[in-house]
Amino acid sequence: MHESDGTGRTRRRFLRAAAAAGVVGIAGCNTPGDGGDGPDTGTETDAGDGDDPDQIGSGRSPFGDREVGGVTIEEMPDLEGELTVYSGRGEALVGELIEFIEDQYPDLTVRPLYNSAAELVNQIETEGQNSPADVFYSVNAGALGTLADRDRTQRLPDDVLEFVPSNFRDPDGAWIGTSGRARSVPYNTDAFSASDIPEDIMAFPDTDAFEGEIGWTPTYSSFQAFITAMRILEGEAATREWLNGMQDLGVSTYGDEFQISRAVADGEISVGLANHYYIQRVLARRGSDAPLSTAFTRNDAGAIFNVAGACVLDTASDSTLASNFVRHLLSAEAQDYFARSTFEYPLVPDVDPVGQLPAIDELNPPEGIDLSQLSDLEATISLLRETGAL
Amino acid sequence: MAGEHQPIDDDAGHEDRLPLGPSIAAAAVSAAVLLPVLWLIKTGFGVGFESAVALLTRPRTLEVFVNSALLVALTTAACVAIGVPLAYLTVRTDLPFRRFWTIAVSLPLVIPSYVGAFAFVSAFGPQGGFQRLLAPLGIERLPEIYGLEGTVLILTLYTYPYVYITARASLKSMDTTLIDAARTLEHDRWETFRRVTVPQIRPAVAAGALLSALYVLADFGTPSIMRYDVFTRVIFVEFGTFGRDTAVLLSLQLIAVTVFILWLESRIRGEERTTAGGRSRALVPLGRWRYPAVLPVAAVAGLALVVPVAILVSWLLATGTTANQSLVFEWSYAINSVTVSAAAAAVAVVAGIPVAYLSARHGGRLPDAFERISYVGYAVPGVVLGLALVFFGSAYAAPIYQTLYLLVFAYVIRFLPQSVGSLRASFLSVDPALPEAARTLGQTPVGAFRRVTLPLVAPGLFGGAALVFLTTMKELPATLLLRPSGFTTLVTHIWTAYESGYFGQAAIPALVLLFVSGLSMLVILRQEGYDVK
Numbered sequence: 014m015h016e017s018d019g020t021g022r023t024r025r026r027f028l029r030a031a032a033a034a035g036v037v038g039i040a041g042c043n044t045p046g047d048g049g050d051g052p053d054t055g056t057e058t059d060a061g062d063g064d065d066p067d068q069i070g071s072g073r074s075p076f077g078d079r080e081v082g083g084v085t086i087e088e089m090p091d092l093e094g095e096l097t098v099y100s101g102r103g104e105a106l107v108g109e110l111i112e113f114i115e116d117q118y119p120d121l122t123v124r125p126l127y128n129s130a131a132e133l134v135n136q137i138e139t140e141g142q143n144s145p146a147d148v149f150y151s152v153n154a155g156a157l158g159t160l161a162d163r164d165r166t167q168r169l170p171d172d173v174l175e176f177v178p179s180n181f182r183d184p185d186g187a188w189i190g191t192s193g194r195a196r197s198v199p200y201n202t203d204a205f206s207a208s209d210i211p212e213d214i215m216a217f218p219d220t221d222a223f224e225g226e227i228g229w230t231p232t233y234s235s236f237q238a239f240i241t242a243m244r245i246l247e248g249e250a251a252t253r254e255w256l257n258g259m260q261d262l263g264v265s266t267y268g269d270e271f272q273i274s275r276a277v278a279d280g281e282i283s284v285g286l287a288n289h290y291y292i293q294r295v296l297a298r299r300g301s302d303a304p305l306s307t308a309f310t311r312n313d314a315g316a317i318f319n320v321a322g323a324c325v326l327d328t329a330s331d332s333t334l335a336s337n338f339v340r341h342l343l344s345a346e347a348q349d350y351f352a353r354s355t356f357e358y359p360l361v362p363d364v365d366p367v368g369q370l371p372a373i374d375e376l377n378p379p380e381g382i383d384l385s386q387l388s389d390l391e392a393t394i395s396l397l398r399e400t401g402a403l
Numbered sequence: 404m405a406g407e408h409q410p411i412d413d414d415a416g417h418e419d420r421l422p423l424g425p426s427i428a429a430a431a432v433s434a435a436v437l438l439p440v441l442w443l444i445k446t447g448f449g450v451g452f453e454s455a456v457a458l459l460t461r462p463r464t465l466e467v468f469v470n471s472a473l474l475v476a477l478t479t480a481a482c483v484a485i486g487v488p489l490a491y492l493t494v495r496t497d498l499p500f501r502r503f504w505t506i507a508v509s510l511p512l513v514i515p516s517y518v519g520a521f522a523f524v525s526a527f528g529p530q531g532g533f534q535r536l537l538a539p540l541g542i543e544r545l546p547e548i549y550g551l552e553g554t555v556l557i558l559t560l561y562t563y564p565y566v567y568i569t570a571r572a573s574l575k576s577m578d579t580t581l582i583d584a585a586r587t588l589e590h591d592r593w594e595t596f597r598r599v600t601v602p603q604i605r606p607a608v609a610a611g612a613l614l615s616a617l618y619v620l621a622d623f624g625t626p627s628i629m630r631y632d633v634f635t636r637v638i639f640v641e642f643g644t645f646g647r648d649t650a651v652l653l654s655l656q657l658i659a660v661t662v663f664i665l666w667l668e669s670r671i672r673g674e675e676r677t678t679a680g681g682r683s684r685a686l687v688p689l690g691r692w693r694y695p696a697v698l699p700v701a702a703v704a705g706l707a708l709v710v711p712v713a714i715l716v717s718w719l720l721a722t723g724t725t726a727n728q729s730l731v732f733e734w735s736y737a738i739n740s741v742t743v744s745a746a747a748a749a750v751a752v753v754a755g756i757p758v759a760y761l762s763a764r765h766g767g768r769l770p771d772a773f774e775r776i777s778y779v780g781y782a783v784p785g786v787v788l789g790l791a792l793v794f795f796g797s798a799y800a801a802p803i804y805q806t807l808y809l810l811v812f813a814y815v816i817r818f819l820p821q822s823v824g825s826l827r828a829s830f831l832s833v834d835p836a837l838p839e840a841a842r843t844l845g846q847t848p849v850g851a852f853r854r855v856t857l858p859l860v861a862p863g864l865f866g867g868a869a870l871v872f873l874t875t876m877k878e879l880p881a882t883l884l885l886r887p888s889g890f891t892t893l894v895t896h897i898w899t900a901y902e903s904g905y906f907g908q909a910a911i912p913a914l915v916l917l918f919v920s921g922l923s924m925l926v927i928l929r930q931e932g933y934d935v936k
Contacts, residue, residue, distance in 0.1 A: 097888065103902050103903040104729055104730075104731050104899045104903075105727050105900060105902070105903035105905055106729075106903050108729040109728060109729050125888060126805075127883075127887050127899065128883045128884065129883075129902075130642045131645065132642070132786060132880075132883065134645050134788065135645065136793050138645075138795040139793045139794045139797070140792050140794075140798075141797070141798070143797040143798050145804075156645070159645045232627070232639065232640055234638065234643060234644075237643075237644065260409045266630060266632075267630065268630070272628075272871060272903060294904045369541035388644070390644040391644075393741065394640065396463070398463065401463060403463070403640055
């Protein structure tokens with residue numbers, strides 16, 4: 014199983030599932046410099062293997078063959094000194110990017126520490142003022158918001174915050190999103206067609222066809238953020254009703270959303286709830302003939318658009334260095350990297366997603382909710398517990 | 404244990420005067436183990452009492468508590484049912500290739516159980532790889548592997564080695580002349596086993612079963628993948644939602660349950676006899692069963708090892724050209740793993756000796772307290788213990804925070820009972836008359852211990868070292884919290900690959916993990932050769 018690895022040649026071909034704006038991807042990719050003899054599954058973004066590192070700063074992606082907009086690393090302030098980064102994003106996904114940034118500056122040493130985002134928040138809290146961490150890099154807004162709520166962050170400079178639209182950052186400037194992920198509905202194409210999937214998440218419990226066929230992940234952070242959004246958008250009573258209704262349907266519980274996507278592809282269940290890139294990961298491994306596709310709901314909690322992002326901690330020994338590092342995560346090169354290495358959305362408006370994912374403005378996230386509200390998990394957890402979902 | 408234990412010679416005054424050196428050492432070890440608990444108590448009790456009680460008494464919590472109890476009881480029973488016969492076969496009989504099988508059936512201990520569980524689900528899930536193999540035969544769906552039965556199966560496969568290794572050590576240091584005596588008294592082989600062998604290995608089996616039980620109690624990954632709801636999930640939900648303090652409070656509950664299990668085990672241990680050790684007799688010939696007996700042994704090792712390896716390798720082959728460059732394997736990961744694991748094993752054995760020795764030789768309130776305390780670190784989930792040391796490390800030991808010293812310290816606190824349990828069982832089987840004889844021949848107490856007692860407990864010592872070594876090889880949560888930046892072990896590498904979905908690339912470090920652990924076991928078993936024959 015792999016995600017596309019984002020270096021050298023990344024080749025993807027996405028077929029649009031017409032009615033649902035769903036995406037089907039098959040992806041193949043090679044390690045850099047592996048010579049172009051791999052299976053060629055797609056061509057649109059094919060890059061030459063011999064990308065010249067000297068091209069960095071020219072507006073050309075160092076990770077593949079395309080021009081990207083945005084501010085290049087060369088145009089950014091130099092980084093110098095030692096920096097400890099607690100990364101809740103996996104080394105397999107962002108390790109290369111962090112090394113790439115480090116390699117640009119001879120006097121920069123980045124000391125990354127990888128773990129799950131939640132455990133890093135617990136670690137930062139436990140370390141208190143003795144924390145060696147300068148920057149926290151998170152998979153979701155909830156972990157960032159939690160640190161902000163506990164006054165463990167420093168306000169980012171305005172010229173960093175301005176990189177992304179205001180809905181992808183904390184209103185008080187405590188953290189900023191660096192890449193985006195959409196909630197989605199993986200479904201088995203042998204069991205359903207796109208039109209069978211309701212466009213309203215609240216209609217799911219009343220969809221008889223889902224009886225005994227649907228899965229969810231109550232312990233999973235993205236699911237909990239989704240329920241939090243539902244609480245805010247639809248109110249506590251409607252959310253409680255939804256949770257009970259889903260259990261009346263005989264919903265199956267899974268540990269994470271990658272498992273859900275696999276189970277849907279296996280036909281173990283026919284439909285589920287998951288972040289959009291998990292579906293792509295399954296498809297990338299199994300090929301486009303796997304009976305798995307993506308649907309999106311419209312303007313409701315089921316379509317919430319969350320971000321991975323970063324913040325500077327109050328214990329940062331050099332806040333300028335730390336915030337400039339965060340700035341580098343918003344560089345043209347980094348944004349291009351996210352588009353390629355994960356199946357995520359770049360958040361800097363001048364960088365397009367790679368492949369044929371629906372563009373960010375074709376998605377229909379709900380109005381009237383901002384991401385910083387998603388860290389309010391306490392009421393969500395008690396609701397999940399009261400209804401027996403947890 | 405406490406009051407029941409009476410040394411064979413009741414030379415008045417001998418048993419109650421605790422030797423000063425070992426007592427101080429054991430007290431120091433206990434203090435180190437209790438250090439993290441101070442933080443747990445301080446943090447856990449910061450939670451509002453009312454909300455804690457509400458959380459603990461709601462029906463769902465009680466339900467998962469019952470689930471946990473069921474899981475622990477069934478898995479522990481299954482571990483004993485598998486571990487003891489395997490130990491008997493590989494120690495006391497003329498089973499072919501015994502050294503190979505000894506290593507093979509010990510190795511499941513190094514496979515992280517979440518990797519095992521994930522592989523089993525992939526292989527034997529309703530529509531997993533195995534079903535696809537059988538599909539031409541018209542089989543469209545396999546029976547559910549999820550739930551209690553599946554969880555018991557997986558956890559048994561990856562925790563029976565605790566029982567196996569401790570039982571094996573005990574069988575090796577057992578005095579088999581007693582068996583001969585029983586045989587001359589016209590006991591048949593089964594009767595002899597029941598009346599002679601079982602009482603002798605009971606403390607060791609109980610120690611191993613205790614390790615299995617506590618492991619199962621604190622495990623989260625396997626039940627989660629197997630979709631069986633247990634108490635640890637309540638803890639992990641709190642951790643996952645930044646409710647650290649509540650999670651810590653719940654972990655204290657886990658310690659309370661552990662105390663109960665420890666009490667239970669001390670009842671089961673029963674009468675602990677000290678016997679003359681080390682005289683062993685020829686192996687039991689299996690006769691025409693010699694080769695057929697390999698089958699169940701191979702089946703257990705095969706199921707536990709081959710399934711995950713085969714699944715990982717099949718993924719590796721399937722994704723051969725799509726490797727992620729950040730995940731390219733480096734041999735330094737293996738060196739890192741072996742280094743910290745060997746250090747942890749060595750320190751855990753050295754720290755375990757005074758604790759085990761006092762408890763086995765002298766008994767009494769204080770030594771028994773020291774022994775029971777050593778289990779505390781083992782009873783809490785690794786992430787909780789890791790956080791406690793994050794606190795102490797960052798606040799009071801900044802120079803060693805995020806260095807290997809604190810990491811090894813964490814391993815020792817976590818896995819100390821593995822060496823203590825194994826050592827204690829061996830000390831119990833040494834006849835106190837032997838070191839005393841050495842004393843009358845002019846040896847100092849230290850000399851008698853080193854020359855007589857230590858060689859006699861060698862199987863237990865190396866058994867304990869092997870347990871600590873193998874479990875440290877796979878330890879993940881504390882490693883992630885306490886490792887220095889850039890320090891990658893085999894298991895953190897597997898985790899990184901697994902976590903980001905590059906399962907194929909988990910295959911190479913997993914295979915290396917098995918290979919290196921197997922090799923290390925070979926070295927450990929060689930050392931054992933110095934045991935008395």
